[in-house]
Amino acid sequence: MNTLIAYAGKTGNTAKCARRLAIRLKNVTLIDLNVEEVSPKDFDAVIVASPVYSHKFERSV
Template identity: 85%
Template sequence: MRTLIAYAGKTGNTAKCARKIAIHLNQVTLVDLNAEVVNPKDFDAVIVASPVYSHKFERSVGSFLKKYQEILQTKP
């Protein structure tokens, strides 16, 4: 199963958590949404990680979720 872990954060803590999750999965792709663009349609499963600031996700994560909402709703 091809898994995408899409994350963003300012301090590096979210990236560290994403990498720790990734070591337990096969065929995983890590993408920092602050630096890269990715389309989740190419993956079987998607994990999204973000810090929360004032009840909101990191801006790039919110944009990713909004842009790909329909695709993401069909993923496990």
């Protein structure tokens, strides 16, 4: 299974969590949404990680 982990954040905590999760899974593509965009249609599973600020996700998510 080809999995996408797409994350965004300002402090680096979300990136750290996404990297730790990627170590546990196989066939993972890790994308920082603050840096690049990706199409989820190319993957079998998608995980989105974002901090929550005032009940809202990070803008780039």
